[in-house]
Each structure stands twice: as structure tokens, then as C-alpha cells.
Amino acid sequence: MQSYEKGHVCGEPQAEGILDALRAGGWEVGRNLAVKSYYMDTYRTNAAPEAMKAEGARALAEIEEFKPDLVFVLDDAAVRQVMLPLVGRTDMSVVFSGMNGQPEVYDEPKHYLDSRARPGSNVTGVYEKLYVAQSLKVMAQAVPGLRDGKAVMITDGSPTGNGLTKQFELELKDIDIKWEVRRVKDWNEYTALIQTLNDDPTVKAIYPVALTLPVEGGGRYAAAQIYDWTITNSRKPEMAINYFFARMGLFGGAVVNFNAMGKLAGQKGAKILAGTKAGDLPIEDAPDYAIVFNLKRASDLGIEISPRVLAAASAIYKDNLVPLQGRPLLYDPQVKSF
Numbered sequence: 001m002q003s004y005e006k007g008h009v010c011g012e013p014q015a016e017g018i019l020d021a022l023r024a025g026g027w028e029v030g031r032n033l034a035v036k037s038y039y040m041d042t043y044r045t046n047a048a049p050e051a052m053k054a055e056g057a058r059a060l061a062e063i064e065e066f067k068p069d070l071v072f073v074l075d076d077a078a079v080r081q082v083m084l085p086l087v088g089r090t091d092m093s094v095v096f097s098g099m100n101g102q103p104e105v106y107d108e109p110k111h112y113l114d115s116r117a118r119p120g121s122n123v124t125g126v127y128e129k130l131y132v133a134q135s136l137k138v139m140a141q142a143v144p145g146l147r148d149g150k151a152v153m154i155t156d157g158s159p160t161g162n163g164l165t166k167q168f169e170l171e172l173k174d175i176d177i178k179w180e181v182r183r184v185k186d187w188n189e190y191t192a193l194i195q196t197l198n199d200d201p202t203v204k205a206i207y208p209v210a211l212t213l214p215v216e217g218g219g220r221y222a223a224a225q226i227y228d229w230t231i232t233n234s235r236k237p238e239m240a241i242n243y244f245f246a247r248m249g250l251f252g253g254a255v256v257n258f259n260a261m262g263k264l265a266g267q268k269g270a271k272i273l274a275g276t277k278a279g280d281l282p283i284e285d286a287p288d289y290a291i292v293f294n295l296k297r298a299s300d301l302g303i304e305i306s307p308r309v310l311a312a313a314s315a316i317y318k319d320n321l322v323p324l325q326g327r328p329l330l331y332d333p334q335v336k337s338f
Contacts, residue, residue: 001059001082003075003160005041009244010258014074014097017262018269025270033273036066042077043212044222047158056081063092070269073125074098074262076159079106087112089122093278096125097265098258100163102170103127103283116283124272124281126265128256130164131289132171132207135239135254138291138312139205140177142252142298142305143237149204150178151239152197156210157185164209187215191229198235205251207239231322237301243292249320251301252293252313260288290314 004011015037019029027033038059040046046055059082063071073083075098083094087110099106103125107113114120132153140146153168155161161183168181184190190213197203208230211223227248230238237251246252268281292315298305310316 001063001071001073001078002037002039003042003077004039005044006037006039008039008043010098010242011039011074013242013258014262014265015072017259017264018072018097018266021263021266022270022273025267025274027270027273036062036068038062040077040081042075043158044220047212047214047220052077052081052159056085060085068092070095070272072097072265072269076100076163080159083123084110084112087121087123092122093272094123094125095265095269095272095278096123097262098128099125100128100160100167102163102166105166113283114279118280119283120279122278124268124278125283126261126268126287127283127285128167128261129285130167130171130241130256131254131286132168132239133175134289135207136172136175136177136179136205138252138254138309139237139239141309142293143205143303146204147177149202150180151205151207152203153179153181153207154190154193154210155181155183156212157183158212161210161212184210184213187213187221190226191233194230194234198233203236205239206234206236207241208234208250209241228323231297231320235301237297237303240292243290243315246292246294246315247317247321249294249297249322251297251303252291254289254291256286257288257290261286292316294318294320296320 002011029035040055042052046052071094073079073096079096079099086094103113112121112123155165165181172179190210213221215221231249239253240246240250240255242255242258264287272278291313293313294317296319
């Protein structure tokens with residue numbers, strides 16, 4: 001169960017990692033494993049709260065028809081709308097991946113968590129640690145003046161946006177680089193904020209993770225439209241949350257390894273299918289991050305990244321994919337979009 005649409009660059013790498021880990025654990029599609037995928041599309045079509053709830057009901061109906069032993073839920077909308085209603089079921093287990101909200105917060109509406117070390121119910125999973133402190137430190141080495149200025153994190157009002165806002169507070173509480181979070185409720189607020197930040201000389205970098213924004217007159221922009229506009233109109237180097245956003249044209253930094261996060265979730269799933277109770281398996285952080293840069297974006301911004309910093313990178317892109325002009329951000333394993 002994915003919060004995302006089919007082909008999304010955050011969802012598909014996790015799903016790929018899950019299936020790889022299940023296969024390594026002896027569970028192979030077509031031999032001893034049947035798999036069904038469902039895409040809730042909560043960043044574009046079903047982003048409004050009432051639409052998200054209705055889509056969750058449809059997803060749960062699909063589960064009742066398929067009758068799985070194990071359900072993987074990817075991202076926060078799927079956690080809230082699908083995982084929580086399945087808490088306590090004795091006929092199926094749930095493994096989450098890519099949860100941005102704190103596991104303890106989701107325990108409040110429906111108790112499933114005795115502790116992260118031993119959840120105790122039919123649920124376990126992988127929390128999406130952002131490694132944002134590491135990303136800021138990487139950016140401070142690549143971006144002139146960042147340690148004397150500040151970085152601005154931009155989030156939206158979605159369930160994932162709520163989780164990201166709290167994650168920044170937790171992961172950055174001890175860092176010696178100035179930062180702040182700015183939240184936007186719609187496209188007009190976002191574009192106005194980018195223009196304001198462009199005019200602020202103290203802002204040396206931004207982390208734009210507002211990924212679903214309503215537009216005037218109805219409709220909604222998702223990452224493809226938002227990042228198209230941002231790369232064209234922003235004059236601040238951007239931190240990217242995954243490989244593909246740097247491949248698309250954002251500046252870079254330390255990014256979450258979504259494939260590794262999915263693999264860890266899949267390893268838990270393999271153990272559950274082999275007989276281990278989900279509640280006996282610990283909830284763990286995303287296990288890995290990577291350093292990536294987009295040299296075209298750096299050049300466009302007049303930033304020369306030192307060879308020493310580039311030598312530590314896992315991936316370096318020399319062009320970008322802009323303009324996407326609203327085309328979906330489709331996952332491509334060949335460009336390491338996890």
C-alpha cells in the first residue's frame with residue numbers, strides 16, 4: 001500500500017527494496033509468494049483529507065478481498081488510513097516503511113506500540129530518518145557562507161509535511177548551523193516565499209519538501225510542477241531528499257537511501273512470513289544515506305564545489321531533467337533515483 005501514485009520516485013525504490021529482501025529471504029513471487037500493489041495517489045488526486053480517507057477505505061476493501069498474510073504500508077497517508085485500521089488483527093501483520101511522523105504519535109489514535117524496541121502488536125517497520133543534520137553539514141562544505149547564514153526548510157500541511165516539520169526539530173536540535181522551518185498552505189504562499197528568500201542575503205540554502213500544494217481555482221501541484229518552477233525561479237541551492245530530485249536538478253546534499261529503507265522493511269517481512277511475530281521485531285531508523293550533487297545546478301548558481309567534497313559523493317549529475325512540464329517523476333533504476 002503506497003501513499004504515492006504508481007512510479008513515484010519515493011515509493012517505487014522502497015517497493016523494489018522490499019521485494020529484493022523478500023527474495024533474499026526465500027520468498028519469491030510466482031513460487032511461494034503472491035504480491036498485489038495498491039497506489040493511493042494522495043499527493044495528487046486524493047490529497048484532500050476527505051479524499052484521502054475515502055481512498056483509505058478503498059484500499060482496505062482491496063485488502064479484505066486479497067486476504068494477505070502481510071501488508072506493507074509506504075509513507076504517512078498509508079500509515080494513517082491503512083495501517084491504523086489493521087492494528088490488532090490476528091490474521092495479518094503490517095510493516096511500515098517511510099514513516100515521517102513519529103511512531104509514538106500514531107500510537108495515540110490506535111495503540112500498537114509498547115516500545116520501539118518491541119512494539120508488541122501486529123505492527124513493526126522502518127522510520128524515515130532524514131539525516132538532515134548530515135545534509136546540512138555536507139551543504140556547509142559545498143555552499144559558501146552557509147555557516148554564517150541560515151538554511152530554510154519548507155514544508156506543506158500534508159501528513160508527511162507534518163511529520164517532516166517535527167523531524168527537523170528533532171534531528172537539528174544540536175547542530176551549530178542556523179535553520180528555520182517555513183510552512184506553506186498553497187501554491188501562492190510557496191511562490192511568494194521563494195521570492196522572499198531570494199531577496200534575503202542571510203538565506204544560503206533551502207530544503208524544499210512542500211510536495212503537494214493546492215492551486216487557485218482548484219487542482220493541485222505535486223513535486224514535478226513544484227520543482228520545475230523552483231529550479232527556474234529560485235536562486236538558493238536546494239537540499240534534496242532523494243537521488244532523483246538531485247537528478248532532476250536540485251543542488252544535492254545528503255539524501256535518504258529509499259531503496260535501503262525498503263530492504264530493511266523487506267527483511268522484517270521475510271522474518272514475519274517465516275514465523276516471527278511482527279511485534280517482536282524492533283522499529284528501526286532508515287539505515288543509510290548518500291551524498292549527491294548536481295553540477296549543472298551548482299554552475300547555474302555560481303557555486304564551485306571543491307574536489308575534496310565531490311570525492312565523497314555517491315552520485316554526481318552533470319545535467320538535469322528540467323523542464324518536466326508536469327510529467328510524473330517516474331522512478332528509473334538506471335539513475336539511482338532512490
